[in-house]
Amino acid sequence: MRRPVTDATAETEDIRRRLNETQQPLYVSLSNLLETDIYEGRWPAGAQLPTIAELSERYDVARVTIRQALGVLSAKGLIIPIQGKGTFVADQVKPRKTISLDSDWNYLLATLDGNSAESLDVIKSCALPSTVDGPEKHFKDYRYMKRIHRAYDEPYCVNDVYLANDYYNRDPETFDRQMIIPHLTRVSRAKLKRMKQSVRITSADLAVAKYMNIPVNAPVAEVRRLITNRKDEIVFFSTGLYRGDLVVFNTTIDVPG
Incomplete structure (x- = not known):
């Protein structure tokens, strides 16, 4: 039998409700x-x-x-139990790596540096989804990859990726193992x-929650990201x-006058 809730703040009540509803x-x-x-x-560093x-x-x-x-x-490594004293937050907690969605190419590359990718599903040849309906040109076929991205071994993204086979075939082993966008800038031509x-x-x-260990x-x-080459073809x-909780979006807006 569950204990009756007593002397709880509204925030704690909400947390209890969400914990009870979780599928994890x-x-x-x-x-x-x-x-x-x-x-x-x-709970700051060193706090009990x-x-x-x-x-x-x-x-x-x-x-x-x-x-x-x-x-x-x-x-x-976030907490340290000490026998006879209790459990304490570690003095040096490795900072959580946030994912910047800034509209700056070099900053995006820096954000992705050191991250890893794991493929869950692959289709070797397919067209872009019908939702991609802008004026840009399409290649004949693309490689589809469903991937999990990780930073510090922590999953932070489930990604459905379409990469033109004309580019994928230039270095398939690296594209399979590494983050795709940074490597696109290194591929010749x-x-x-x-x-x-x-x-x-x-x-x-439910599926996304399971992949990323979130409720x-x-x-x-x-x-959604779409990258084109100089011929306006979708690469x-x-x-x-x-x-x-890991996404940060920063932007600067100049005020006229």
Whole structure:
């Protein structure tokens, strides 16, 4: 039987409700929640966490679930249990790598530097989806790749990518292993002209939540990118779903007058 909720703030009530509605293992959702608290400074470096009993009462979950969630954070090096004293936030927490969606090409390349990609599905030859209906020209066929992108071994994006086979075939092994956009700039004869980017906020479905270890219906940023060459041919098209807590969009607007 679940314990009655007593003396809870509206925020805690909402957290309890969302934890109860999650489609993930409860300890995974709870570890994500606690991890965000650490990265956002609610529990600063060196701070002592509440006891397992206190966390169990706060979130209205079993103590074994709290232990599992703390085990995930400990494995990531975010917290340190000290026997006889308690559990503390690590003194040096590796900063969470954010993904910039700025409209600057060089900044985008710097953001992607060091990230890794894993292919989940591949179609060797296909056309672009019908939703790509702008004035740009299409190549005859594209290679489709469904990929998970990671930074610091943490999944942050599920990406549906279409890369013109004319470009993919120039260095297939590297395109299979590395982030595609940075390598496009290094491929010989890859004279790129323009990238269009659009962003909208949506929510994670069950599959996306599972891939990125986030709750179902968690906010995600849907980012569409289209890259053309100097002949206005579409070299690259992608639709990526990014974890909402890792995405940063910066822009500068000049004020006239």
